[in-house]
Amino acid sequence: MEVLREQMSFLLEQGLYDSAELLGCFLMCAPTANSEIIPSIRAENMVLLADALYGKKEYRRALNMYRQALQQCRVSPKQAMGGTRTPVQSRLPAVNLTHFSNINENEVKYKIGLCHLAVHDTRSALSEIEGIPSKAKTLRINMTLAKLYRMTGYDRAATAAYKECLRQCPYVLEAIVALAELGTTPKEIHSLFPQVQQSKSGRVVTDHIEPVRWLQRYADGHCGVAAHDYKGGLDNFNFLGQRFPHNLHILLEIAKAETALGRGDEGVHNFEKARQVDQYNVTSMDEYAMLLRTRGDHAELNHLVHGLLNIDSTRPEVWVASAIYWEMRDDKPKALTYADKSIRVDERHATAYIVKGNLCLALSRSEAAVMAFRRAQALKADLRSYQGLVRAYLAIPKPKEALCAAREAMRAMPHSAKALTLVGDVYAHNPDGREKAQKFYESALRSEPGFLGAVLALADLHGREGRNDEATVLLQQYLKNWADDSLHTKLAQILAATEKLGESLSHYQTALSINPLNEAAKKGLERLEKHMKGVDPDALEDEEENEGEDADADPEEGEFP
Known part of the structure; x- marks a missing residue:
């Protein structure tokens, strides 16, 4: 039997789970000197077989086998022998009757939890792993527990578990990210890192000062992004990018922060750099x-x-x-x-x-x-989920709920011009609220003069209210400092509405020279050209759409399912 056990352990180490399972079937039936396997030995055999089944992703079979192993561990030698020793058993050495199991029951409980998790029984997984004593919880167990708490909505318990992970190892970076997303302050996270100590002479007596500094920056970056302070987060990630050039994770974080700030060119540039670092990411x-x-x-x-x-x-x-x-x-x-x-x-x-x-x-x-947007918000609230909620509520229509969602965004992002603009969008939806909408747009521009989203929204509001001259002045004012294709497109639309067709044409062409892929400018230019030729731009739309369907080619690199 010992030879089978050793070979099975070897197969498991090599990841040969099919062979390990087959060998495990023989191990479970191997004869012994007294023709009866002691419970503790049987438990060890069961754990080996369960490990093979888990490796084969037969999670329910593995779960059943792990449970049987725990039951065998709790059977005393007296119970196993039925209380009375036979003459044959009396002649056996006592050591065979008092074999102590080598398995770690807490580790088996953890594996049971993993089986529950693999079959999407999150509550049972949590219950099983919670039963492991605190002193026996390794870093791996604490990390799994933290994730389970978060998945089941126990954010406070998840925070405590992630903090424990960092106490055990400050380099568990996913714990830092999770704590930031759970709303933990940078100061709290910093307190979990090794502290820089000084001797009486004032000299640093720890080797951790440099790692601590970049870990703090890493925490600050993720806390900034989680709190919707994308500029602050970006500053920290840029610092880390200089400290660790070509770091894939940092490049992706920089790209996402740039995108959130509306810097599309920079975002694309950093995503492309990340793909150059690892094209298979x-x-x-x-x-x-x-x-x-x-x-x-x-x-x-x-x-x-x-x-x-x-x-x-x-x-x-x-x-x-x-x-x-x-x-x-x-x-x-x-x-x-x-x-x-x-x-x-x-x-x-x-x-x-x-x-x-x-x-x-x-x-x-x-x-x-x-x-869908509510679920996105519950998982990871960002401006896009708030914007989606507002649009969805307005489409139902539920203007009160839309306003609540917009104000919720403003509370979550108190210094965000985008959140202020979102509240303005709700008021602009109702003709009676357009005066308030204008105030929110103007407030957004005072908060962040370079936020072109508020400029476009305010210009659009002026246009709907018939104040085309004000819209034109506003857009021309911003075009002096921002050569942006969306500003040129919006100005072209306003000018076309006031029959200034020549100027409108010029701005559409400028927009497309800046961004040839601007769909709004393309469509606007097509309509304008038809209008200038005396053709109703709406008359032929249906026919053109039908023609477009026939001409719609497959992707250049082939169709995919």
Whole structure:
């Protein structure tokens, strides 16, 4: 039996789980000197077989075997022998009857928890791992427990567990990220790092000063982003980028922060740098896909999605990017199918819910959009989920709920011009609230003069109120300092509405020279040219759409499912 046990342990170490399971069947039936296996030995054999089953991803079988192993551990030698020794048993050495198990019961409990987690029974997994004594909880156990608490909504317990992870090892960076997202302050996280001590002479007596400094910056960066202070977060990530050049994780964080700040060019540049560092990375590539779609870069999005599908089709980011691709091709039902597929792959992937919410809105499924954005918000609240909620509530229409969502965003991001603009958007939806909307837009511009979203919203409001001259002056004022294609497009639209067709044409052309992929400018220019030729731009739209469907070619790199 010992030979079988040793060989089975070797097979498990080598990851040969199929062979280990087959050998385990023989081990469980191997004869012994007294033809009866002592419970403690049987328990060890069961754990080995359960490990093989877990390795084969037969989680329910493994769960059953681990439980049986724990039951065997609790059977005393007296119980195992039935209370009375036979003459044959009396002649056996006593050591065979008092074999102590070598298995760690707490480790087996942890493995039972992992089996529950693998079959999506989160509550049972949490209950099992919580039963492990605190002193026996290793770093791995505490990290799993923290994740389980977070998955089940026990944020306070999750925070405590993540803090314990950092006490055990300050380099558990995912714990730092999680604590930041859970609202822990930078000061609290810093207190968990090794402290720099000084001797009486004032000299530093620890080797941890340099690691502590960059760990603090790392925590500050993620805390800034979690608190919607993207500029502060970006400053810290840029510092780390200089300290650790070509760091994939830092490049992705910089790209996402730049995107959140509305700096699309910088965002694309840093995503491209990240892909140069590791072309097979999938993490955050759905965020890159969203940015490419926003910028109208169809060719690069097409290339990105095909690449991701060839890298790893089991990741949620791949299917989110696929959904964005089909939305770009104006096949929204198919795009929604891929968004749902992403959620099935990982039901805690927030970006998938944001994409799903936007697609539901486009398909006039406003109630479903509300549910998707609420789920995204619960997982990882950011401006996009608030914006989606506002749009969905206004589409139902539920203006009061829309205003509550916008004000909730303003409370979460008190210094954000985007949040102020969002409140203005709700008021602008109602003709009676447009005066308040104007005040919020103007307040947003005082808060952040360079936020062009508020400029465009205010110009649009002026246009709806018939104040085209004010809209024109506002846009021309900002164009002196910002050569932005969206400003030129909006000004072209305002000028076209006032029959200043020549000036409108000039601004459309300028917009397209800045960004040839600007769809709004392309469509606006087409309509303007028809109008200038004396053709009703709306008359031929249906015919042109039908012609466009016939001409819609497959992706350059081939169709994908």
